[in-house]
Amino acid sequence: MSATNFNTKNDTLRKLLGNGLTYRIPRFQRDYSWGEDEWDDLWQDILGTIAVGGEPAHYMGYLVLQSADDRVFDVIDGQQRLTTLSIIVLAALKNLQRLIDEDKDPDRTQQRFNQLRQTYIGYLDPVTLVPRSKLTLNRNNDNYYQTYLVPLAEHLPQRRIRASEHSLRKAFEWFDRHVRDYVKANPSEDVGRIIAQLIESMSDRLFFTVITVTDELNAYKVFETLNARGVRLSATDLLKNYLFSVLHRQREHEHELKNLEDRWENMVGRLGSESLPDFLRMHWNSRNAFVRQSELFKVIRGQVDTREQVFELLRGMDEDVDLYLALTSPEGSQWPPAWRDHASKLRMFSVRQPFPLLMAAKRRLTDPEFEILLRACVMISFRYNVIGGLHTGDQERVYHSVAQRIANGTLTTSASVLDALKSIYPADEAFRAAFADKFIKTTASRNKKIVRYILCALEKQASGQDFEFESASYNLEHILPQNPVAGWETFTDEELDAFVYRLGNMALMETGRNREVGNADYTAKKAAYAVSTFSLTHKVAEENEDWTPSRIEARQRALANIATCVWRVAQLA
Structure with missing residues (x-):
């Protein structure tokens, strides 16, 4: 983004609204939506800056503006704050108007009224002599703002108006009351001066980081940059x-x-x-x-x-x-159970690269063929992303290329689509080798869920027993414990770190038995595994007199052979 299309500086509210500048909420920007929580937060911030010994300034965050001439600015981000600050000034003017109506120091109060209105609300155009508002709201809110709030109408309409117009009215009435309460809390013979000083202090002590761009494209780049830095726009x-x-x-x-x-x-x-x-x-x-x-x-x-x-x-x-x-969000869809199950697995894997392909396939192919591709995306994602940890950029380009060929009618069957996806389907030998070396740190809940899923799928392939991997009736057991105590001295510190999260070191265990064995040594654990209903867990006891790094590696190689059969697309094998 060139410097000529982008400018940033810190400005107080006084500087923003001075020098004949005007601000427009884009016609189709969202409506005014702030409520009492936001009003009170802002009011307390203002009071905190003007109190004796209070903070000398209060930061109001980013204000993103778009302008071609540096005189008229479209408010891209910050409209809720600017609109509310304008309403606070109008509420102060309403309190000054009451003083004038009550004939309390009317001449000086009128002078203050006129000066505040001209500085913060509107000015007289020197060419046309037509009053102009400094702030224009969106198409749903501007009529109410200009017709009733800016002129300080005696009666504000409450019926047959939009919800956002109700919010504008309520905001004005809320701040009108709080300005009156502020005056009562700071008694003075010169009430008009107290009100004027409130607005002047507020305008000098509230400041924004103002980012000004020349067009929508630069505004979007600002949004991308700020969002990358954690600022939610x-x-x-x-x-x-x-x-x-x-x-x-x-x-x-x-x-x-x-x-x-x-x-x-x-x-x-x-x-x-x-x-x-x-x-x-x-x-x-x-x-x-x-x-x-x-x-x-x-x-x-x-x-x-x-x-x-x-x-x-x-x-x-x-x-x-x-x-x-x-x-x-597959759980809320009307899809068939098998489709929801596949989508849930993609979500669990945190894989989104296939989405454009699946969108194109759903539009152009039959439901049975779409289901074939949905399942294939799960298999590919498990091999490529979960186990292989391969480069997702390359994978995304392949998915996109195939999506284009579906969209333009070049690929018309699931078989032709699968053939086009071969380059991102790790072959059996590569997958088996990656699985045999895989470790997944289960301190993260998502990883623990994935390991449970893996072990349940392997169990079903080995024994035919189908377990729900999210069931509370069993737990994930680390044979070499995550926090080993006595009985595991054969493992060095380096081996503890290297093997505790290897897939070969993990098993499924009935919840009660898992609690009983805890961090016990292998002899005690082996007895519990021997009576487990899980075939693969039972085999740990049956095939291993002791538990060592070499036994973990051997078991994981055996699991890798089973996995190669489970996560397979026959046409791509």
């Missing part, structure tokens, strides 16, 4: 605003804008704001050239710039959203 809102701006530029009818808004909000409601950019990338990559998350907005901005393209994008997203939700 909404790329979803930015994407939405861009799509609405396309329609707005082409002067489309209000009903089309409303249709787009309803469909977008429904999608965000189902996905969640944080998940939508990820879904959008998966959707895009299932139909178009490959794009990374950091380049997504740039690509969409370059390829979606007409009303037809906006609605085509929405239609495609509508078509794919159910599948994305079924993959990410």
Whole structure:
């Protein structure tokens, strides 16, 4: 991002609102949504800065603005804070207006009233002599703000208004009361001065890190950068605003804008704001050239710039959203049990690379063929990601390439798709070798769940017994304990670290027996294993007089042979 398209500085509220600058909430930015918790937090922060001995300044966070002329700024992030600060000033003006109406030092109070209004709320245009507000809200909120709040209307409408307009009214009334309470808590003969000093102190001591960009693309890059640093901003809102701006530029009818808004909000409601950019990338990559998350907005901005393209994008997203939700939250889907089981395994593996391929396959292939591919993705993911730990970038490119060939009709059967995936299916020999050396540190709950799954699948292959791997009736047993005591002196410290989390050192154990043996020596544990209902656990006692590094390695090699049969795609073998 070049310096000419990006500027950052720290500014107080006074500097932001001075010098004839104006701020606009983009027409289709989200509505005002703050409530009493946020109002009270901000109010306490303000009081903390103006109290005797209080902090000299209070940091208000990032404010992301977009401007082509450095005089009129679109508020990309920070609208809730700016709107609320404006309401606080209006509440103070309302209190000054009451003093004037009550004829309390009316001349000086009027001067203060006029100065505060001109500085923070609006000014008289020197050319047209038309009053102009410094802040313009979005299309759903601006009429209420300009018609009732800015003029300090005596009666604020409460019926037949939007929920966000109720929030604006309640915010004004809340701060109006708290300004009055502040005045009572700081008695003075010059009440107008107390109110004016409250606003002046607030404007001097609240400061923002202001990031100004010249267009939507640079704004999106700012969002990516700040999110990478842990600052939570909404790329979803930015994407939405861009799509609405396309329609707005082409002067489309209000009903089309409303249709787009309803469909977008429904999608965000189902996905969640944080998940939508990820879904959008998966959707895009299932139909178009490959794009990374950091380049997504740039690509969409370059390829979606007409009303037809906006609605085509929405239609495609509508078509794919159910599948994305079924993959990410399978327990809530209406899929058949076998499909939900496969999706649950992909989620457990934390593997998402196959999603574009699966989206394309669900659109173009039959349900039986889709199920074949869904299962194959689980097998590939287990071999490539869970056990192999291979490079996901290469894998992602293959999945995307195959997704494109499905989307354009080049691959029309599950057999042809599987054949195209051969390069990311580790062959039996490579998989067997990787499994034989694999260790999985089970101090993490996700890893423990994966090891239970692995051992249950191996048990089913070895004995035919089908165990639910999340059952509470048995535990994961480390034969060489994670915290060994007496009886394990044959293992050096280095061997303890190297072997305790090897798959060959782990077994399934009935919950009661697992508690009984605890960290006991191998002789005691062996007796418990000998009566276990788990075939593979029983074999530990049957085949091993003692437990050493070489016995762990031998057992893991045996398990690797079983695993090669369990996680297999016959066509790719």
